[in-house]
Amino acid sequence: MTWNLPGAPWLIAHKSMLKVNKPKLFTICGQDYVFWKNEKGEISALENICPHMGAKLSDGWICPDTNTIACPFHALEFDSEGRAILPNEKNSKPLAKQLKLFFQGDFIWTYANQEPKLPIPDVLEKLSTQFRFIGVAGDVTIKAPFLDALEINHDVNHAKGTHRELFRIKETIVNDFQANNYFSVSIIKHIREKNTLSEYRKNIALLFSPNPVELVLENYFPSLVVVYNDSPLGKLVQAFTIYPQNQNTTRIFIPLFAEKSFGVFNSILEPPTIKATEEIIRQDVTMLENLYPRFEPKIRLSHEEPLRWVRQLYHNW
Numbered sequence: 001m002t003w004n005l006p007g008a009p010w011l012i013a014h015k016s017m018l019k020v021n022k023p024k025l026f027t028i029c030g031q032d033y034v035f036w037k038n039e040k041g042e043i044s045a046l047e048n049i050c051p052h053m054g055a056k057l058s059d060g061w062i063c064p065d066t067n068t069i070a071c072p073f074h075a076l077e078f079d080s081e082g083r084a085i086l087p088n089e090k091n092s093k094p095l096a097k098q099l100k101l102f103f104q105g106d107f108i109w110t111y112a113n114q115e116p117k118l119p120i121p122d123v124l125e126k127l128s129t130q131f132r133f134i135g136v137a138g139d140v141t142i143k144a145p146f147l148d149a150l151e152i153n154h155d156v157n158h159a160k161g162t163h164r165e166l167f168r169i170k171e172t173i174v175n176d177f178q179a180n181n182y183f184s185v186s187i188i189k190h191i192r193e194k195n196t197l198s199e200y201r202k203n204i205a206l207l208f209s210p211n212p213v214e215l216v217l218e219n220y221f222p223s224l225v226v227v228y229n230d231s232p233l234g235k236l237v238q239a240f241t242i243y244p245q246n247q248n249t250t251r252i253f254i255p256l257f258a259e260k261s262f263g264v265f266n267s268i269l270e271p272p273t274i275k276a277t278e279e280i281i282r283q284d285v286t287m288l289e290n291l292y293p294r295f296e297p298k299i300r301l302s303h304e305e306p307l308r309w310v311r312q313l314y315h316n317w
């Protein structure tokens with residue numbers, strides 16, 4: 001086992017997370033990369049270190065006519081294959097290393113240039129045909145090791161504490177947990193306290209959280225937990241995505257999908273739904289960043305099978 005699980009497929013972005021012709025820094029498995037998207041929506045990704053004298057390419061700028069990135073130090077340009085554009089040299093060798101990307105529609109995956117060990121799950125492709133993509137929540141760094149973030153995503157008991165302000169959960173019932181290799185499914189039910197009318201008024205996204213909340217969680221080790229939330233407004237799907245940045249930092253973001261369209265009301269319903277999901281992330285991040293260093297748990301709760309499943313896969317990688 002190593003902290004960054006070499007050969008795992010990592011979902012690193014949805015194309016909407018990149019602005020046209022703006023470089024963006026990504027850190028994955030201990031390595032920095034610069035990404036940029038051109039007007040056609042094509043994505044380029046290079047190691048972020050300039051092969052000339054080590055400047056950060058992500059601090060540079062994009063030249064739209066040539067689809068090259070200019071280094072902020074001496075303005076040398078590199079194309080999407082990492083070749084330097086030098087006045088006297090045609091077809092020079094790539095010097096800045098490319099990051100190999102795999103696309104599923106607008107979703108971007110990578111193996112961080114490692115030999116693939118697991119296939120890329122096709123769940124997002126399926127979701128994109130059945131549901132309406134409504135946006136991405138989060139895209140924040142958690143100052144906690146990957147395993148901590150992985151565990152909280154498989155910890156059905158934490159909603160009662162970590163998310164009590166939002167959902168006011170009284171009890172969690174696990175109806176089923178089935179694991180098959182690197183994939184598992186949990187079916188859970190949260191019994192909540194009643195929300196007041198003013199709470200609904202303040203947070204319209206609570207309409208997506210009926211009482212009880214019935215959830216199906218599809219777990220695609222190690223990068224993705226897809227949560228299907230049944231509500232009077234139709235299914236809401238949250239794809240909890242994590243990847244290791246460095247040994248002690250983890251990135252999280254959540255693409256969201258809705259089953260139904262409410263026409264003009266989409267613009268009223270979607271922003272608070274994204275905001276409520278951001279609040280969920282904020283609560284997880286606060287909890288994870290305030291834990292004492294890891295120790296062997298001295299108490300076992302019920303419903304910890306998904307936690308044990310994910311821990312074992314991580315340690316046996």
Ligand code: FES
Nearest residue numbers: 050052053071074
């Ligand atoms: S360091 Fe990048 S061009 Fe000199």
Ligand SMILES: [Fe+2]
Nearest residue numbers: 152162280284
């Ligand atoms: Fe959580």
